[in-house]
Amino acid sequence: MTSIEDRWLKLAPVRVGWLGMEWRRFEREITMAFDEAVERGVLDRRYEFLFEDDAGLPQGTAKGGVESYRRLVEAGCLAVVGANYTDSAMALAQYANESQVPLISMAGTDAFHGEYCFRMGNGDVGGDPALIVNWLKREGHSRVAVLAPWSPIGEEYFRFFRQECRRLGVSVAAVEMVDNATTTDELTAKFRVLRDSGADALAWLGYGGLVVSGAVREALDKLGWDPPRIMTTAFMQYIWGFEQLEGWVGIDQWCPENPRMHRFHARFVARYGEDPWMWPNAIPGLAYDMAAVVAEALHRATVLTGPGVKEGLERIRFMPAVTGGPNTHIAGGPYDHQMFKGDWLHYGRIRDGVLEFAGLYESTDDY
The missing domain is CATH 3.40.50.2300 (Response regulator)
Structure with a gap:
């Protein structure tokens, strides 16, 4: 075993939480994003995914979603991705800000905001x-x-x-x-x-x-x-x-004029031997982008804590996106947590x- 491999195994893995039953369907896309981050040297340690199916509203209750999010935080997740329905995201915003663990959601509402709330919208109410x-x-x-x-x-x-x-x-x-x-x-x-x-x-x-x-x-x-x-x-x-x-x-958000969407599809097929589920559609690429953003935030984090990953998200600039049109890119800032930029819709x-x-x-x- 090389010294690099030995060091790799000695480092505790980073944990990322996935909140919502839909993530089971797109586990290959999010795993691919993290594996590629490891292969490129962006992520320098192992990772673990923890899943909670109950994101709360609208199918369940706000209490159920809050409890799921808190279990992920208590298990040591440095970021949680999900609560993708607007209802769920609105109910969880307060708890994400209190827990100081970033919550990254597909929700489109302006009511999901705060220091630890980040949006990679599957749409936008405005x-x-x-x-x-x-x-x-x-x-x-x-x-x-x-x-x-x-x-x-x-x-x-x-x-x-x-x-x-x-x-x-x-x-x-x-x-x-x-x-x-x-x-x-x-x-x-x-x-x-x-x-x-x-x-x-x-x-x-x-x-x-x-x-x-x-x-x-x-x-x-x-x-x-x-x-x-x-x-x-x-x-x-x-x-x-x-x-x-x-x-x-x-x-x-599925655009054939975006060359990165075609490259994502080709890499997915090469890795898994088949198209993403229900291809063509926007959601596999969006799932990949959300996972890739977390990997980039971990790379940029000042320290591997919730606040550190928050700063990592705010330091992303001009990150290429699979989602949206050819000019879509991803960026954040201390007061800018709507992360898609350009022709993303x-x-x-x-x-x-x-x-x-x-x-x-x-x-x-x-x-």
Whole structure:
């Protein structure tokens, strides 16, 4: 055994926590990111992953999520990744800040913030509406009907949406509210109201539970209504099946114009002998990026403690990203914990049961 190998084995491994049942599905992606960090010399010691499936809300309780996070902290995790639903992240923010162990989440809400809260959003409650209204304007739609599922971020989405409509001169013709208990018949009735409002496009603002269940497609089919339509990053629920989203444009993070996405895919196939689950879609690359960020933060940490890893996250600059468009990169700062920069959100479309890239953001303003 060489002296380097001997030293490696004598060093205690760093522990990283993964909070939420989804991480079992993407364990290969996060392991690949850490193994590559070891191979490149970025990570100079062994690592251990600890998993807690119960991230709390919305499927469980806030108490359950808090207890899961605390178990990971008490087990010695230097960072926790997860609490990816907005509800869960909002409930955990206080405890992450109190525990001084960074929590890195895919949540998109502005309500998840603080000294130890970091976002690598699977969407953004302000950014999604900005891109949606931009698309409406560019496509020539001047009156939009809105279906706004009730959720903790529903009002946040709608506030930004109205702001962008005012800015770009798009009128809101009608608004209907639903929740995950809404039946297909009730949803059909609400779509009828929206159709009869005289709107020339439909926007969905919120979560995607009714989309995944097939209720949205069934309701539209019942009405025979096939409007131009666009949704928030609930669109990325295509990971559970493309057919439910037939005909929709949505905010996405899988971009074939990003060469790093292709290289990630090639390395994954070389390592594991198959495509990531449900490829092509954005989430495997996002999982990889989140893991790679933790490895980079450990490399940059002033000391291997929660506060040290926090400083490591804040020292990242211009880190290449698999997620998003070709100009997406990752960076932090002492007062900047929204870590994706550049064209990290763009447009996708489902047509004939296939995911298509539908373009990057382009300003509608003429300067």
